[in-house]
Amino acid sequence: MSPDLLVALFTGAALFGIGVYGALSQTNLVMLMMGVELILAGALVNLVAFWRFLHPDSYAGHMFVLIVMTVMAVEMAVGFGVAIARFRARGSVEMEEARELKG
Amino acid sequence: MISWQTFFMAFFGIAAIVFGAAVFVTSSMMRSALALLFSQTALGAMFLAMQAEFLGVLQIMMMATEMSIMAIFMVMFMMDPGGLGDMDMSHQKRLSILAGVAAAVFSAVIAIAAHWPAGPETLSEVASAGAQVRALGVELLGRSMLIFETAGVTILTAMIAATAVAIPPLQRSKAHES
Incomplete structure (x- = not known):
């Protein structure tokens, strides 16, 4: 295995771990979204590394990256839409105060 | 080296x-x-x-x-974007740290243990930036066209949905009446 691939995969693993920590520990919706962004960033590094070091001739790998970037943009758009609605309704985007959504 | x-x-x-x-x-x-x-x-x-x-x-x-x-x-x-009040906006810290470390270690172990297929012989021989963009364009307008179009429509739908959610309820009901 190429050492470069290992460097990229370790970076992805670390970003994924930090993102999981952020998504679970933060009470603020915007901070929570930052955690999800880091998780997706970890996936991005892996995808680019797989393309570069395993299949540089196949551009389907680039497509995967574009799809993950789309997911990042969609997550931000919907997240901020929800944040605005929540802020209008309750004056706060603290998720601790959204326990009634539990059902 | x-x-x-x-x-x-x-x-x-x-x-x-x-x-x-x-x-x-x-x-x-x-x-x-x-x-x-x-x-x-x-x-x-x-x-x-x-x-x-x-x-x-x-x-x-x-x-x-x-x-x-x-x-x-x-x-x-x-309430405090500058962080001057030193507000703590986190909960279940121990569990989160445990989950984060476990996720990172698990991913790293998979990276080491997995049998990755052998890559190309010479890693320096990758297409130039221009050739890459061209190949990606061919990919986008070829067999991945449906995926690409779906991504575009998904973003458009998300934008409309986010705007609809963000409109204040009063304006929404006024628009409904008219």
Whole structure:
């Protein structure tokens, strides 16, 4: 295995771990979204590394990256839409105060 | 001997990790947004080091815009965006740290233990930036066209949905009456 691939995969693993920590520990919706962004960033590094070091001739790998970037943009758009609605309704985007959504 | 590519990949990778961790360490929301911006930019630079020029530049441009918007939202929504009050906005810290470390270690173990297929013989022989963009264009307008179109429609739907959710209820009911 190429050492470069290992460097990229370790970076992805670390970003994924930090993102999981952020998504679970933060009470603020915007901070929570930052955690999800880091998780997706970890996936991005892996995808680019797989393309570069395993299949540089196949551009389907680039497509995967574009799809993950789309997911990042969609997550931000919907997240901020929800944040605005929540802020209008309750004056706060603290998720601790959204326990009634539990059902 | 370590190649320049490995060196720059490791350098930008470490920068991305350090700034990524800084997002949740600082008590200032603005600093968090900036740290995330730097982390994503370092990631874009790492893509450039991996000779994925188009994706690297795209990542830097997209994330610069996204994080700027995020910083604006921080100022709008936060009671203390500058972090002067030293507010703690986290919960279940021990569980989160455990889950984060477990996820990172598990991913790293998989990276080491998996039998990755052998890559190309000479890693330096990757298509030039122009050839890559051309090949990606052919891919987008060829067999991946449906996926690409779906991604576009998904973003459009998300934009409409986000706008619909964000419209104040009063305006919504007024529009309904008229």
